[in-house]
């Protein structure tokens with residue numbers, strides 16, 4: 001049977017593993033037991049020595065590297081990290097979890113890209129690990145963990161954190177008189193007499209079943225991870241001098257995140273990719289140039305908020321979005337949000353100002369919608385802690401522009417070859433670069 005701590009490092013079993021760790025200096029020492037477990041893991045590629053962790057610190061870094069590469073590297077090889085899904089590794093994994101969370105807590109705090117990567121990686125690891133289990137085994141394990149996380153009767157307000165951070169949405173939950181229904185018995189008691197012409201048993205499986213339980217358990221542990229990082233951060237500010245080992249580990253964590261982003265995201269280096277770089281207005285399509293001059297007639301708000309903001313943010317930060325088809329957040333490519341503040345927003349605000357009447361003059365609240373379209377929720381300020389509350393909108397296709405904002409579309413020759421203003425921009429950038437390279441010869 002898989003141990004509870006393999007999924008929930010906050011369990012009593014997990015905490016006991018940390019208490020038993022002993023001397024912290026041993027974290028950097030070669031650990032034969034760990035190496036042996038990794039080498040024996042099913043499907044593990046042992047031909048590459050670099051993919052085998054040799055000590056606790058290595059293990060912690062590999063744990064985060066797995067997530068970053070899985071998310072960003074198109075040629076991600078799961079066999080190099082197969083041991084992370086092997087329950088035999090539980091003890092080492094729990095120590096790795098606490099090392100990472102503490103290092104991130106003391107150095108970066110809860111509103112950092114490092115914290116987000118940690119919380120998301122924990123979610124993905126739990127999901128992948130559960131996916132490896134037999135249905136019956138998974139059911140028992142999830143029930144056991146949920147029992148320890150929840151009280152007997154759960155009011156929906158208990159999930160306040162999860163709901164406000166959008167980790168769980170209210171429509172995901174089945175609620176009866178303010179209580180969340182998770183068990184089959186409770187569901188039958190509350191609803192079986194009300195369900196007509198349908199099998200209540202099947203309805204339970206459809207509406208609640210294993211899926212909702214796994215979702216709630218996973219999101220609760222992710223929230224606990226975030227809270228734990230926050231507690232470590234607060235504590236380190238108030239009381240104790242951080243352990244140099246944790247600060248050193250934090251540097252390595254930051255390096256992994258930056259290297260992955262540089263290799264596969266922001267700076268990128270693999271074939272045919274378009275690098276993120278300062279905007280070149282010469283490559284803008286006619287529709288974008290029109291909005292930048294300011295909208296004098298109808299469609300002003302949509303042109304600035306729904307059309308221009310997504311276009312400029314993607315063109316500047318993630319021009320390859322359609323080719324790569326990998327979801328990213330703004331902070332994955334602009335961790336300090338400097339590019340957003342210094343390059344993207346001034347252009348959007350400038351265009352808004354040139355409209356007639358100027359957009360923010362009569363509707364200053366629309367700034368909130370601009371922030372929302374870049375993924376930062378409905379807030380007046382762009383802040384990392386709100387990222388993910390809304391989606392970073394991808395740029396409209398030409399078809400949509402023609403349908404909703406027809407006055408913007410004044411196609412030229414290049415427009416015949418593309419289907420999205422962003423593709424126009426990339427094509428033009430390549431042409432300009434080609435001309436420049438040619439003139440150097």
Ligand code: SF4
Nearest residue numbers: 285287398409410415
């Ligand atoms: S065809 Fe597309 S890129 Fe060209 S002006 Fe119209 S909307 Fe813009």
